[in-house]
Amino acid sequence: MSQSIVPNVRKRPTIRDVAREAGVSYATVSRVLNGREWVSPEAVRVVREAIARTGYTANPHARSLATGKSGSIAFLLTEPQHLLFEDPNFSVLLRGVAQALSDRELTLILMIASTPEERNRTTAYLSGGHVDGVLLVSPHSGDPLLSHLVQAEVPIVACGRVLGYEQQISSVMADDRSGGRSAVEHLIAMGCTKIATITGPQDTAGGVDRLQGYTDALLAHGIPVEPARIVHGDWGRASGATAARQLLDQDPELDAVFAASDAMAAGALPVLREAGRSVPGDVRVVGFDDSGLAATLDPSLTTVRHPLDRISEEMVRLLTDVINGRTPLSITVPTTLVIRDSSPA
Amino acid sequence: MSQSIVPNVRKRPTIRDVAREAGVSYATVSRVLNGREWVSPEAVRVVREAIARTGYTANPHARSLATGKSGSIAFLLTEPQHLLFEDPNFSVLLRGVAQALSDRELTLILMIASTPEERNRTTAYLSGGHVDGVLLVSPHSGDPLLSHLVQAEVPIVACGRVLGYEQQISSVMADDRSGGRSAVEHLIAMGCTKIATITGPQDTAGGVDRLQGYTDALLAHGIPVEPARIVHGDWGRASGATAARQLLDQDPELDAVFAASDAMAAGALPVLREAGRSVPGDVRVVGFDDSGLAATLDPSLTTVRHPLDRISEEMVRLLTDVINGRTPLSITVPTTLVIRDSSPA
DNA sequence: CTGAAAGCGCTTACAG
DNA sequence: CTGAAAGCGCTTACAG
Incomplete structure (x- = not known):
């Protein structure tokens, strides 16, 4: 429909076009563009109008080249x-x-x-x-x-x-460590004593710190930290399922699971159910992240929220x-x- | 630890530095940089070495300004x-x-x-x-x-x-339309006759086309299209749950649901289960997208894959x-x- | 408060 | 095949 005779790359208005339109030097245009001091209100007005009329927008590449900042x-x-x-x-x-x-x-x-x-x-x-x-x-x-x-x-x-x-x-x-600790302290307060955890990768700060929070809480309440109750995941859902199976295997008595991510908790939930454990009746579960997932799971997931x-x-x-x-x-x-x-x- | 006396913004090598280092004009450097014709192999070699020695990388802003392309x-x-x-x-x-x-x-x-x-x-x-x-x-x-x-x-x-x-x-x-059609034809082939659908938003091409595929398939097999079996969603999980409830309400007899997204199917699944329908026993469900979700749902989801x-x-x-x-x-x-x-x- | 001028680091015809 | 020069569109001291 549009029969443009002009080549595809239209000439955009430059700072000079604006200056001509406004009847000032282009240095002045640049000054009002950058909101620098020492410009008369009158000049500001004229330039602003010229900008509106020409539809000018600054060329960021030219600006970057001149300032040395890329923006x-x-x-x-x-x-x-x-x-x-x-x-x-x-x-x-x-x-x-x-x-x-x-x-x-x-x-x-x-x-x-x-x-x-x-x-x-x-x-x-x-x-x-x-x-x-x-x-x-x-x-x-x-x-x-x-x-x-x-x-x-x-x-x-x-x-x-x-x-x-x-x-x-x-x-x-x-504050992953405090977050992990608060999750586990909640479980302890609810009467759980055999609390397992599915950790994040141990070469990430989050993985390390959330686990640390877990042990903090246990030790603070005189509960021994059992290696059989600690299994490592990779944050992902599938790893949560695998980890849950392993945990049940290593300690069938467990009465709570603290997963270091909601996704891993989501993976653990069906595994627990299939193993005949009701949640939260037999086993309580707490996740981490409060991702969109958490509230939609069945049952909805208690979790630690970090304000992303x-x-x-x-x-x-x-x-x-x-x-x-x-x-x-x-x-x-x-x-x-x-x-x-x-x-x- | 690092006691830099020089100001934070170190001078990066420019094309002139490379030219000096290589003993050619900077125009030549530019030519080999851009792989243009008419450069002697010797010059190419010398320039490449100089580039490596100086650690030069082109300034994209200068280049953009000169070429008029932003990259x-x-x-x-x-x-x-x-x-x-x-x-x-x-x-x-x-x-x-x-x-x-x-x-x-x-x-x-x-x-x-x-x-x-x-x-x-x-x-x-x-x-x-x-x-x-x-x-x-x-x-x-x-x-x-x-x-x-x-x-x-x-x-x-x-x-x-x-x-x-x-x-x-x-x-x-x-090809959303064909995709929708293939999903529903599969359901028909499996013996379903009361097939409901949860659509996407009707102001999007995907929402319209997937629904079109649904009606295509029904009509092609002489199955009437019942308004009571069509409910609109917004692609999201929650809307799938709501839609499923509405569908069960409007037609308790339905034997299949085609959801226009995996997320909506995921929302529908627990609703069906809670309503006492087994999947796929009582009601078959097909989604769309083959998102990461599909394979991890319980039961895993039959779906339409588009090669994103x-x-x-x-x-x-x-x-x-x-x-x-x-x-x-x-x-x-x-x-x-x-x-x-x-x-x- | 404002203008003329240099300069940011490239590319690209134009001569050679 | 190569160099000198203009130009891309801005910003920013420097004079006024």
Whole structure:
């Protein structure tokens, strides 16, 4: 329908077009664009009108070239893809970060580095100073990418403590240890004594800390920590099912399960049912995350909530601080126990 | 620990540094960088070495400014956030697109436009020609954003047919109609005659087409289409539960349910069980999507698979074509029925 | 408060 | 095959 004679790439108005339209120099246009001091109200008005009339929007590349700031932040995923994308936490985090970045007029660049080749390319790109900073999700302790980025002095904020880089990489995380402890203390308060746990991977801060909270609670109440009641999962649903079978095998008497993620709890639930245990009648179950899943399970899941929206917000705020040269910092946000049917009060 | 005397922003090597190092003009460096013709093998060698020695990486902003191409693609979400991020399809699509883009050395910019203000900002940004193209996810028919983007001649490829813009906006989608039809024909072949359906939203192509496939199959087999057996959902789990209750209410005799998404099927399953219907004994259930959920449900879910990885791949390929000035196109990829326990063969 | 000018780091005709 | 030069669209001291 549209019979454009002009070539496909229309000429966008530039700062000069606006200046001509407004009858001022283009330096003045730039000043009002950037809200700098020393511009007469009259000039501001004229320029604003000219901008509206021409439909001008700044060319971010020209701006970046001139300022040396890219105006963009990389959201970097290094985890094997399938795991991360299955995790509902990830979506919530991504959404929150997108929001916070948008509020600051920063652009979100999504990068996924799974294969060795991608990792190299990503490292080069980020070290090249082509983004203002990096948001790191679920970093692995021994990842060589980390040392490269740190060495290149790229501003970084990680989601979760980065084991080995605590001093150099800022991080924001939930208080996983207290969260785990509160979950298990709830179970103890409800009269459970044979409490098992399905942990997260032990090379992640979350996996380690939630388990630590579990042992904290037991020991604080004089309950021995039995290795037979500890099985490791990988956060995923399937691993929760496997772990539950193993736990029942190792200790058929168990009267509670604390799973370090809702997904693993979701995997454990049907296994318990099939094994003839009613939840919460015979076995109480508590998860972690308060993901969308938790409330829809049958029975609905008692779980530990960490405010992911708060975490993403803080990650972005902290990153802008680091970009502005402030020293690295570590932020911990509290968790809350959400009581539902799988372990009622 | 690191006592950097130099200011935080280290000077990155530029093309001139490489040229000096290699002993050629920087125009030559640019040529080998871009793999252009007319460069002596000797020059190529020298420059490559100099690049390696200096650790040079091109400044994308300078390049963009010079070429007028941004090297980036926007992945634009306009759906209310919660819906999209809950949908496992979304993650798979995002991952696939990220991969395909990375293969082409294009940068993925994630934009979420939910509030009216964000929508305006986004429209301005995209219309400003600051990305090379836009990947549109789950577009709404009447969205003003669409007309703006089309008018600004921004290259677009949508996931799913865009009702009203079929001629102007390229799209890639699953053959939802055939998929729906194959699901229902399977149920018919298994002896079901009172087949109900939970549809997707009727202002989306997927919602409309999957329902169309349902009626296609019934009519082809001389089975009347009963309004009492059609209830609308919003793709989400909760809406599936509500819809299932309504269906049982309107037709207690039903012997099969075709849900237009796995999530809605997942919501329907426990409702059926609570109503005393065994699956697949009393009622067969088929979903759509073959999301990660399907195989883990109890019983595992018979569903229609659409190859999302293929779709994302084609979206990116098509978008690069459109960017290069080729005319809009619509691609449909076939679906396959995956038979599991909720409706075995 | 405002304008002229240099410069950000590239690409790309234009001469050679 | 290669170099000198203009230009992409901004920002930012520097003079006024």
